[in-house]
Amino acid sequence: MSETDDTPRTDDAPRRSSGDVLARLLSYLVAVTTILGIPIGLYGYYASQQANRVNRTFDFYKDFRGDGLQKDFSLLVTRWNEKSAQADGFLKSDDFTGLSQLAASLLQTDETQTALSRLILFFDEAYSCVDKSLCDNNAAFALLQNPADQIFSMYGSYLETVRQQHPNYADGIVKVRAMTKSWSLL
Amino acid sequence: MRVSRCGFAILLWTVSVGAPAIWPAAANAQETSKPEDTRASGGAAAESKSAPGRAPKDIPVVNPCKAAHPPSYCNVRN
Numbered sequence: 056m057s058e059t060d061d062t063p064r065t066d067d068a069p070r071r072s073s074g075d076v077l078a079r080l081l082s083y084l085v086a087v088t089t090i091l092g093i094p095i096g097l098y099g100y101y102a103s104q105q106a107n108r109v110n111r112t113f114d115f116y117k118d119f120r121g122d123g124l125q126k127d128f129s130l131l132v133t134r135w136n137e138k139s140a141q142a143d144g145f146l147k148s149d150d151f152t153g154l155s156q157l158a159a160s161l162l163q164t165d166e167t168q169t170a171l172s173r174l175i176l177f178f179d180e181a182y183s184c185v186d187k188s189l190c191d192n193n194a195a196f197a198l199l200q201n202p203a204d205q206i207f208s209m210y211g212s213y214l215e216t217v218r219q220q221h222p223n224y225a226d227g228i229v230k231v232r233a234m235t236k237s238w239s240l241l
Numbered sequence: 242m243r244v245s246r247c248g249f250a251i252l253l254w255t256v257s258v259g260a261p262a263i264w265p266a267a268a269n270a271q272e273t274s275k276p277e278d279t280r281a282s283g284g285a286a287a288e289s290k291s292a293p294g295r296a297p298k299d300i301p302v303v304n305p306c307k308a309a310h311p312p313s314y315c316n317v318r319n
Contacts (some may be wrong), residue, residue: 081251139302146308154305154312164250208306235319238244 100227112194113134115181119202127170128202130177132160135209155212162213171210178203178227185232203231 118124120131135142138157145154162168181199184190207214207228306315 091261129299132299136302142303146303146310149311204306205301206317207317208304209301211306211317212312215314215317217304229317229319232300237279 089225107192108189108191112181112198113183114189115184115190118196119177119181119199124173125229127173130170130205131161131167131174131209132204133169151212152213155216158210158213162210171206174206175225176205177230178225178231180227182227182230185234192234192237194218195231196236200234203228207232 119128138161141157142154145151145157158178178199181190181195185192185195214228217224218229305312
């Protein structure tokens with residue numbers, strides 16, 4: 056009776072041990088892939104979020120390079136370039152009051168005022184997007200900082216005069232112009 | 242019972258390895274389709290920008306903030 060009880064145990068022992076090894080091996084495999092999978096998955100998630108922010112910023116850039124805003128920007132630059140000799144003269148003689156009056160005179164027409172207003176609105180929206188982390192700071196810096204800097208360089212004296220009465224006026228242009236590169240993934 | 246444990250382990254392994262690999266790949270697949278859209282919509286603007294006569298309109302000849310003595314408003318950063 057005892058012999059018949061022992062026989063199945065000796066047959067089953069090697070099968071059980073090989074099954075245990077396989078199960079243990081798989082459990083290690085699961086543990087390792089879980090440990091690696093969580094950070095890789097998180098990185099993938101944050102990378103896709105980052106890509107969305109960059110795409111949103113690029114949409115702003117496409118709007119800026121679109122027909123409407125590009126014409127506005129070109130108009131302001133063209134008007135400024137027409138008076139570049141005068142502006143250069145004021146700069147050489149450190150006559151900043153004259154420079155300020157020149158910028159203000161260029162913005163007297165409805166056409167230039169409308170163009171500047173549209174650009175101010177655009178940069179306010181673009182900066183708001185970056186400020187709320189819906190757009191990417193570095194992409195905005197790469198694509199929009201230079202145009203904002205050019206607008207402020209030309210018409211900054213006028214913008215600063217208005218900002219003394221209305222501190223939030225043209226905030227977007229000022230903030231986008233002051234942007235710096237930053238490390239951000241989250 | 243042992244088969245179901247092994248099967249569960251294999252399933253879990255496949256999901257944990259496959260998901261991080263498939264997710265970024267799917268995201269990249271979506272992104273690769275966008276440059277074509279960009280080219281379709283913004284291509285004309287990019288071409289016209291490089292056309293002769295267009296570029297000088299976009300660049301101020303005189304930049305007061307790059308002058309030897311820039312005006313005080315150039316220092317405004319906030």
